[in-house]
Amino acid sequence: MPKKHYLFTPGPTPVPPAVSAAESRPLIHHRTAEFSALFEAASRRLQWLFDTAEPVLVLTGSGTCAMEAALVNLMRRGGQVLVVLGGKFGERWGEIARAYGLEIVPLDVPWGETLSADQLEAALAEHPQATAVCLTQVESSTGVLFDIQALARVAQRRGALAIVDGITGIGAHRFHFDAWKVDAAVCGSQKALGMPPGLAFVALSPRAWEAAERCDLPRYYLDLRAYRKALRDATTPFTPAISLVAALEQALIELQQTGLEPLWRRHQILADATRLGAQALGLELLAKADPCNILTTILAPPNVDVNRLLALLRDDLGVSFVGGQGPLKGRILRIGHLGFFNPFDIVTALAALETGLHRLGYEFTIGAGVRAAHAYLIEHGAEAF
Ligand SMILES: *Cc1c(COP(=O)(O)O)cnc(C)c1O
Numbered sequence: 001m002p003k004k005h006y007l008f009t010p011g012p013t014p015v016p017p018a019v020s021a022a023e024s025r026p027l028i029h030h031r032t033a034e035f036s037a038l039f040e041a042a043s044r045r046l047q048w049l050f051d052t053a054e055p056v057l058v059l060t061g062s063g064t065c066a067m068e069a070a071l072v073n074l075m076r077r078g079g080q081v082l083v084v085l086g087g088k089f090g091e092r093w094g095e096i097a098r099a100y101g102l103e104i105v106p107l108d109v110p111w112g113e114t115l116s117a118d119q120l121e122a123a124l125a126e127h128p129q130a131t132a133v134c135l136t137q138v139e140s141s142t143g144v145l146f147d148i149q150a151l152a153r154v155a156q157r158r159g160a161l162a163i164v165d166g167i168t169g170i171g172a173h174r175f176h177f178d179a180w181k182v183d184a185a186v187c188g189s190q191k192a193l194g195m196p197p198g199l200a201f202v203a204l205s206p207r208a209w210e211a212a213e214r215c216d217l218p219r220y221y222l223d224l225r226a227y228r229k230a231l232r233d234a235t236t237p238f239t240p241a242i243s244l245v246a247a248l249e250q251a252l253i254e255l256q257q258t259g260l261e262p263l264w265r266r267h268q269i270l271a272d273a274t275r276l277g278a279q280a281l282g283l284e285l286l287a288k289a290d291p292c293n294i295l296t297t298i299l300a301p302p303n304v305d306v307n308r309l310l311a312l313l314r315d316d317l318g319v320s321f322v323g324g325q326g327p328l329k330g331r332i333l334r335i336g337h338l339g340f341f342n343p344f345d346i347v348t349a350l351a352a353l354e355t356g357l358h359r360l361g362y363e364f365t366i367g368a369g370v371r372a373a374h375a376y377l378i379e380h381g382a383e384a385f
Contacts, residue, residue, distance in 0.1 A: 003318040008349045010140045010168060010295040010322065012190040012197055013339035015247075019195060022250035023243045030242050036234035038249055043231060045252035049170060050185060050203050051260075052177035057227040058248070059200045060241045063167040063188030066200035068096050069222040070163050070184040073204070073212040074132055075102055082123060082130040082160065084146075085109055087139035088325045089165055097134070100217055105130055111327060112142045112297075114290040117150040124158040131211075132161040132183075137169030141325045143287040143297030143334065145173060149180045156181050161208055167191055171255065172267045172294045172338045183208040189244065192267075192294070193251045194339035198244045262383060267293040269377070269384040270337045270346050277350040277373030278335075281357065281364045286332055294338035299331065301362055306333050309356045319352040342385050343377040 007014050028034050039058075046056035059065050071093075075081060081102050083094040086109030097104050105127045109115050124130060133155045137148050148164055155162035161183040166175055170185065171192030177185050183205045190197035204212060204224065212224060226237040255263060271293035275285060278298050286297040300306040306323055307330060313319040324332040335349050350369040358366060377384070 006319045006348060006352065008335050008337065008345075009320050010191070010334060010336035010338060011188070013192075013194055013336065014341070015194055015196060016251070016254060016340050018254065019247050019251045023196065023247035025243070025246055027242055030235065030240055035242065035245070039236070039240070039245055040234040042245060042249040042252060043234075045249070045256060046201055048256060049252065049260075050177040050187075050201075051175065051179065052203050054177070054203050054205065055228055055231050056201050056203045057224055057231060058236065058240065058245065059202065059222070059227070060198065060238070060244075061200050062190070062197055063165075063186060063200050064092065064096075065222070066167075066186035066188065066202040067092065067165055069200075069202050069224055070186055070204075071096050071102075071134075072100060072217045072219045072222055073215055073224045074161055074163065074184060074208055075100070075215060075217055076131070077101065077216050078103060079131050080105060080127065080129045082107055082127060082133045084115055084120070084133065084135050084151075086113065086115065086142065086144065087111055087136065088141035089136050089139055089167070090134070091326070093134035093136070093163075093165065112144060112286045112288070114144050114146050115151065117147070117154050120151050120154045121158070124154065124160060128158075130160055132163050134163045134165070136165040137175065138173060138292040138294055140168045140295060141328065143285075143292050143295050145169075145290050145292040148175070148182065152180050152182050155183075161211060168294050168338060169292075171263065173292065174264050177203055177205075181205065189248065189251075192338050193248070193255070195247050195251050196244065198241050199248060264293075266384045267338060269381050270341055270343065271296065273343065273346050273373040273376045273381065274335060274337055274349065276376050277346070277369040278353075280372035281354065281369040286328070295334050295336045298333045298335070300333060301357070304357065304360050304362050306330055309333065309360055312359060313352055313356045317352060317355060319349075319356075321349075321353075343381040346377065347374050
């Protein structure tokens with residue numbers, strides 16, 4: 001029998017069958033009425049997902065492509081940008097800014113912790129020259145959720161643009177682009193949308209569009225003005241990933257059938273169950289105060305080699321979790337549950353974790369994690385199917 005594979009990673013995530021089917025439809029040309037109708041429908045649905053009246057632009061590339069697009073369209077040469085660190089993706093904002101010669105004000109946050117509005121306020125007061133703040137809604141390397149509503153409000157008050165990496169957050173956690181006065185938000189296809197990788201999305205506020213007109217950083221493929229202009233004609237400036245646009249439309253139809261509130265609620269329920277299951281095994285979570293709902297970050301138990309555990313799960317059992325990045329390499333294990341997941345998947349993930357831990361000699365009551373999660377899901381999980 002072929003090995004059955006289970007993808008419990010925070011991107012890419014499992015793809016629903018109808019989305020894969022849409023992606024494999026015969027190719028159409030992109031300068032046609034048929035493509036334009038598809039593209040226009042998908043763009044409208046993206047506005048629903050971001051909760052915005054602004055256009056949401058579709059780029060061909062991974063999430064980082066949209067991060068770079070946001071920065072190069074909003075900053076001026078040599079400008080100062082405040083970058084909130086706290087994980088690998090916060091650091092990525094800094095790396096992109098550095099690549100364009102921007103002056104970076106790093107705001108350090110211990111990995112596994114969040115940032116308060118007061119801390120941001122103090123940093124911006126100290127650096128009034130910073131014209132933008134780079135934030136991450138869900139820092140997937142640590143499993144921490146940042147309060148974008150509160151942080152964007154501070155940025156707004158201090159006259160800095162709030163640029164948000166919502167790549168794993170949007171579609172899994174509450175997010176309101178317009179109401180929260182976010183200036184730029186980016187998202188990627190292979191996370192909560194449950195699509196293959198390859199598309200990135202970006203929205204700008206009216207304030208950010210003004211900055212995009214004044215911006216003088218080099219940009220060509222990522223000049224967002226070209227994408228906005230093309231979108232008015234229901235198309236893209238360059239050849240889009242046509243098959244992925246078809247998949248996008250299907251993925252968004254399915255998300256809309258669920259609805260935003262139930263979508264966010266489902267992620268909450270599945271995350272609560274996973275955390276309970278891990279703790280019932282005597283495991284400790286990394287993100288204690290502000291855990292996100294897209295993945296569960298578990299500290300490696302003493303005497304268990306995480307890399308061996310991950311390899312055993314992946315190679316022998318067909319189950320993919322991921323380890324830590326940067327300073328957390330070898331110290332944590334991450335179980336993704338964003339996108340196309342339901343309660344039975346969580347039970348499976350915990351059963352796999354127990355199997356791996358047992359094989360490596362970790363002592364616990366077999367079934368304790370599964371039982372805790374399953375009991376919770378039977379009580380509270382009806383909405384998560
Ligand atoms: C996945 C991810 C990214 C970007 O990744 P790509 O590999 O470029 O798609 C950026 N930020 C966060 C928070 C992510 O989870």
